[in-house]
Amino acid sequence: MAQAVLTEIHGWFEQHVFQSLQKEQDLAAMFDAVEDYFAQGRRVCLVGVFALTETRDSFAKAISGYFEQWETCLRQHFVTEGYAAEQAEQRATDILITIRGGLTLSRARQDNRYFAQAMQRLRRTCGGTTRPSS
Template sequence: MRKAATSREGTIPLLAEAFRDHGYEGASMAVLESATGLGRGSLYNFFPGGKEAMAEAVLDDVDRWFHERIFAPLRDGTSGGVESMFDEVDSYFHSGQRVCLQGMFAIGRERDRFAVAIRRYFGQWIESLTAALQESGLSDSRDRAVRVVAAVQGGLVIARALDSPDVFTLVLAGARRDAGC
């Protein structure tokens, strides 16, 4: 067992990796206990709603990171916002070797349970990118934004399936072109 997390906030990244490694259904309480180094009682103390509350906290944390590093800069018209988005996405997803939890949850049996968080994440990404593409004068900005986000998600799946970060790099390069970069 690893060294135990000492705060609720400290458990969230550990829980996120457990959900990435095992999926929602596969992340049993034993797996979550092992990942955080905490016993069941401590986890329930931090997350009284159990595994569902843990997953919600993780999804909120990912959403917060994307809002700060991706969505807000795109919406604010920050210079290089679209280029920066691609760099941040590549880094966050470890060149395609780290799964997107919202994407993973969207295709799993847990989709309906977390539908609001999943829709919010993808909706914000598409809306923010659409705004940035419109600002840069590109036509059909929303269609481009949808294609770019879909390419990122599909690139993650293929890169993981083939265990090839090069595939994700290739997909991001195509998405950059679609975004006018």
């Protein structure tokens, strides 16, 4: 069951997040997709949950691969934008840390504003334009 869930999540991210970066080179679209997927911080990240429990041991390759692919796509995006490899890697890592931290804090504090603030900061600092208000 867990493998099916991980496969489904990876497929969604492949289509909506990784391809936004690989094909369109569109960081704003990636941020939009992340916000939609995590329901602006109201939805838990099952891959993150699996990574923190004993489930990780059984699915370490799939869990690690999910984060590795996301980081690789981000890094390649920034290299394409003209960043040096080391800077691109740091920006990619910072984005993942900020997203994951925003999600974790929002869930722990039951307050979506932490995720919203994290995403707004990423859009300001990484060039992913501000999302129009709903």
